[in-house]
Amino acid sequence: MIELTLSATEVAIEPGRTAQLEVTITNLQEYEDHVALEIEGIDAEWYALPVPAVTLAPGGSRSAGVIFRVSRSSDVAAGAYPFLVRVKGMETGEVGVHQASLTVKSYSALQMEIEPKRATSSLFCRAPIYDIRITNLGNAPETLDMSCQDPDDHFAYEFETDRIELRPGATVTVGMRTEPRSRPSIGSARLYQFNVMARSANDAYVAATVHGQVEQKAALSTVTASVMLLLAILGIGWWALRPRPVMVRSFTADQEQVVAGSPVTLAWDIENLGDRTYISPGSIAVRTAVGSVVVKPETTTVYTLTARGGGRNAVREITIEVTPKPPPPKARIIAFRADHTRIHPGDVVTLSWQVTGARQLVLNPIGELNPRMDRSRQVMPETTTTYVLSAGGEDQDVVMKSITVDVVPPNTSVAEILGFRADPATIQAGQTAKLKWTVTNAASVEIDNGIGAQLKASDGFDVMPATTTVYTLRAADSKGNVVSKQVTVTVNPPDPTSLPPQAPGSVP
Known part of the structure; x- marks a missing residue:
């Protein structure tokens, strides 16, 4: 028997740094054994084994370290990752297993961009629209509240949505409408600065800011004021009756990485929906301002929402990455052993096995086993018996291994x-x-x-x-x-x- 103890069953790690777990291995067997140390259940790039194997005398004990390191990347999501620490005697096949958990701490990092960086508010384009692009560079989901202000409080700012949800590594673009609270009738152009901020709804210290400019032009010059008065009246009439430009508030997918043939729900929220709005490929017609549709892509597909209305086209895209369906795993019998193969009638023999990829497990002549729960079975044969272990995988292939236990008379030595x-x-x-x-x-x-x-x-x-x-x-x-x-x-x-x-x- 090989005994395995851990310095801790829960290891917390901050992305970009290291953490260490000490594993103590004790050889409780009567023989010297060469013991290998393995980690299962987490990415192999997340850990290192400076001493992957040790040689232990009977009753000997030795410690080995496991060094953990995860990259500071949005690809490594915050959370708990259970894993197994396994030691195996290379000479006797004895195995020791201990479960532990690696907790990746969360960190926040946001990036914001604005396009265009500078726009003009004039008589004919009163409310320019900016696209605010926010990227979550952290490893935890963020709920962000959008806000904007300028020192003079001269403009009113309207976002497509005031609150957004961002998964790690995700980018979303939010439209922002900028409209002056007042406009001089006569005068020169004036440049205003404003700050757009995205702040976490859960942690006020997590925020990102981007700066923009809007140039406001007066309606008329003093020379042409009288001439433009009539045009202003006509312009007011047009302004009141003008068509509102279409604006895509959101175009999202419930999941962006799926297995081929899996359903994906595309949802949209469109302001001022016009005719001829559709989603391609497939030319899926969009007839409501808010709605959703289910698609089942077989390959990686870019879905494009094209919205028309108010003299403007708004286009949004979502890429759904599709991975092929994995082949069914094959069943493997890694080990099948008995603690004694020569016994007297009435003696107990422990049969043990290690099987992977099995959907069905049968031990003859005992019967069907649970491939997930059963790891050993005690038997007490009265006559010499051959035990056959059969494992079947999802691919319907069956692998077998057998062990014969010889039963000798009571007066015959099993030695x-x-x-x-x-x-x-x-x-x-x-x-x-x-x-x-x-x-x-x-x-x-x-x-x-x-x-x-x-x-x-x-x-x-x-x-x-x-x-x-x-x-x-x-x-x-x-x-x-x-x-x-x-x-x-x-x-x-x-x-x-x-x-x-x-x-x-x-x-x-």
Whole structure:
């Protein structure tokens, strides 16, 4: 078992800066393991793993850091992003999982532009119209109230809409009508400055301002006043009866990024609606000043609202980005294992698995499982049984893996000696040989001839017998059933050529 603890389950981060999470990994197994650290559920560019894997001795513990960094961009929306911290033993396959959440803090940034920067208010164009373009450069939605003022309070300002909603990264254009409160009958032109402000309805410190100018011209000069008097009377009559120019207050879509074939609602609000107003492509007729229509684009489409009325054309566009429908995910059985594959009748075996992309999961001979909830199942077979795990995905393909659990009689040991050998098997007197063994499902392991009891399940021991010796390895399971295996180390006499030379006169 691998234990996983986090320094915090919620990590808050400010866009453009970093945050760190400390992960402590403890190896509760009896074996040394190489443990890999993984993060799932968030964009891989949002985090870095300075130490992606550690090697832990039995009972050992070590900390590893996860460094988070998200860009300061409107593409990264403020909010909580749940993720999983997963560690996996590369040697034993043991897995530890912990859930946490990354909270991206919000920040505000607005940009405003005005077009034209300067307009003229004259007798024949009393109320010039400006287009105010506001862009939300922050990562959170903004509700903005529009206002405008000039130091002399000489003009009245009317917006298409006084309050706008902006998603992160979105841009909206608001029409502003500028009309003088009074106009001199005779005199020279005068230039006025005004400030247009968009201020957050929720935070007064979040605001953007743009400056504009309007030049007001007098109706008449002193020389032509008498001549223009008649024209002024005629002009007043025309002014009272003039057609109002069409103005598109809004043209919006409920979503601008959709999957092919998904419905999108286009809505509009038009002032002074005239004839021949339509939305293309499709030449969708617009017959009401306020309304909506549902479209289902199959590819990325630019929808254009063309409004005519009062001698003016107003055009608004919305781009709907369409992504292809993703292919159905394929089912994969990443792992299917049993904690014991050789047992006695009545013993419990835990089957565990890791499956992705599965819509249907069946474990034979157990039955159907929940692919989202079930991760393991305990079984108690009375006879040798083969368990088959079948996973089916949305593409109707089925993948399978199987495990066989051998059930042996109660008086038969479930312990298995996978290997017991001497290296080398033949030595000369005075040399050493290494006994090597690997045992599974054993409660105790011992070797005679003085090597000892309570040995590790997999280990080695150096021996130097004086004569040929037979070593017997005995492994007992939890019920005391014993299985044994022998290995012989053959000892040959020393090579005569390797003996030291005798002294002169000595008797051999």
